[in-house]
Amino acid sequence: MTTIAGRYALDPVHIGKGGMGEVWGATDTRLRRRVAVKFVRFGDDPELVRRFVRESQLTARMGHPGVPVLYDADKVAGGPFDGRLYLVMELVEGVSVDDLVAEQDPLPVGWAAAIAAQVCAVLSHAHGRSLVHRDLKPSNLMVDVHGAVKVLDFGLAVALDADERSRLTSTGQALGTLAYMAPEQFRGRSGPASDLYALGCVLYQMLSGRSPFEATDRVSFMHAHIYEDAVPVGRLRDDIPPEMDALVRRLLAKAPEARPASADEVFDALHPYTTGLRELPGAVRAGRSPFRMYADVAGRALASRSGAVRGPAASAREPSRTKQPADSFSLGDLARARRSAERLMRDSRFEEAARTLRRTAARAESVLGGDHSEVIALRGELADVLFNAGDYPAAASAFHALAEGAARRDGTGSETALRLRFQEANSRALGGEIDRALAQLKDLISDEARFFGKDDDRVLEHRRQLGLLLHGAGRAAAAVRTLEDLAADLERLRGPDDRTLQNVREALTRIGRP
Known part of the structure; x- marks a missing residue:
């Protein structure tokens, strides 16, 4: 019998298994109760481990009867599960x-x-x-x-x-x-x-x-x-x-x-x-x-549905009404607008968040000028909100304007300008402008190859995305040609065991021959 942390005696077989790990029934020998132990498979990424610990602590404090109680979270030391992160929680029978x-x-x-x-x-x-x-x-x-x-x-x-x-x-x-x-x-x-x-x-x-x-x-x-x-x-x-x-x-x-x-x-x-x-x-x-x-x-005594206090979720629906002085504008106003937009986005009120950022960006530009770093950052946040809201045409226009501004300030080969151009192409694709998106992505790949060399990682990645976009647009033959050429270059540059090469080959298998 395998025992974790000196107290959780695992059952002989696990309850379930998935891509991120497996769940075992167990007995907490210290408190003599049945529990579930979930082993999580993260690899060696220290950032994932840090987030796992922090978010597990947050979840443990949820305190809702519809969520299994989280009793413990740690890392196994020794034994067959050595080094694995695990959660110990209420065992749900059902x-x-x-x-x-x-x-x-x-x-x-x-x-x-x-x-x-x-x-x-x-x-x-x-x-x-x-x-x-x-x-x-x-x-x-x-x-x-x-x-x-x-x-x-x-x-x-x-x-x-x-x-x-x-x-x-x-x-x-x-x-x-x-x-x-x-x-x-x-x-x-x-x-x-x-x-x-x-x-x-x-x-x-x-x-x-x-x-x-x-x-x-x-x-x-x-x-x-x-x-x-x-x-x-x-x-x-x-x-x-x-x-x-x-x-x-x-x-x-x-x-x-x-x-x-x-x-x-x-x-x-x-x-x-x-x-x-x-x-x-x-x-x-x-x-x-x-x-x-x-x-x-x-349910009868403590909650009237027609008059119940909704708590944090309801209060979050009330729009923020930050009073703005009519004759002044400051960086503090920018910060308040950002916080207001973040609250609205958390409640999926993207249109209101976009209006808040658009209005604030216009006021900031009139005072600070269009090339001020805070104005540019605010317009970038607005483009992200439009994209998240699914308003892809507006997001594409916003990314286009930002890309032009970045190219004017920093040069057409700047990382920022190129990244914004990709975001525009992505928005065009999601908005149904497939031909325009494909043309923009091809132009981007050509420019990146000119600036950084045809074997640069950015060029290779965007070639992969071009092939997948061609497939998504129903152009299987072009997608296969693009991905086969990429596969040959990846094997030449990185060897047959490269992970990206494996992904490209898997995509080719899914697409098949036209």
Whole structure:
């Protein structure tokens, strides 16, 4: 028997295994209770380890009954798991929503609403504390015999946040599970609205028995989430209320600001359908239980839905009203505007954040001048907000203006000018201007090769992204030619074991021969 930290005796076999590690049932020999031990696989990145420890501490203080209690987090010293980071948490006895849907195929409307509403309660609590899950999916939701839902893997998802990025044209692993990722997550961005999109995918699956998008590879999933509309769930079942069908459509909106404003709003929309719940054989038992007795009284006595105090999530929805003097402007005003925009973005109110930054940038430019570093930085933040909001044409225009300004100030070969040109091309691609995006990316590659040499890492990376963009645009033959040429150069420069070369070959395998 393997024992961790001198007290957690692992069961003979693990409960589950995934790409980031595995989960074991265990006994805490000191307190004589059953626990779950999750081993996490990060490699040797010290920054990931630091974030893991910090975010685990934050998650341990969540204190919501819908999140398993986190008891311990540390690094194994000695034994078969030597050097591995681990979490010790409450062992949840129940069935995953994944298995529940497979058994019920699909779930009754009332149960789908009840499960999703409980997830909303957890998200409301987490989002009010600036914590985002980023990987909601049916296998991360457990339903116990009382019908209560536990949301798993909160700490792990938060800990990995900014360290695994993806763009439209990248094949690197993005945080999240492909079938449930919001469009913005494929660009390395996520927020509360991303969790709501994932919840929409889960609700769709509970109601229909299938995911909103079916695909076999990353590129196909990415294209579906960004460009395609799911078949309305109301067409797949006759008993779906029109209001429920409309809610699922809003949750699956491509632009974050088009989704419901908060988890509280989704909860209120789902609550009327959470009545008349019946036993789910093999999963949820009917009848009286101490848990239901407690939950019933707490729900009646302590919370009136029509007049409940919403807490941090509601207060965050109130727009910031920072009074600006009419006859003066200072760097302090800039800082306040930035903080206001950040608060709005955390609540997925991107349009308001963009208006705040646009208005402040105009005032700052009139006082400080267009070439002032603070004005340029503010306009860069505005471009990022527009991109995050899904307003790709406006984002492309903003990046174009910034790139021209950087080239004028620092030269056409400056890192900043070239980076902004790529961001413009990426925005054009996401906005549907494929031909223009391809032309801009080709011009960028040509200029980078002229400035840095054709074997420069930046040139090689953008050639890879060009090939993937060609594939995404349906130009398989051109994509294959581009990626085959790149593969030959990568093998010549870096050898046959290079990771990027392996990614390119995997992409060629997925694309196949036209």
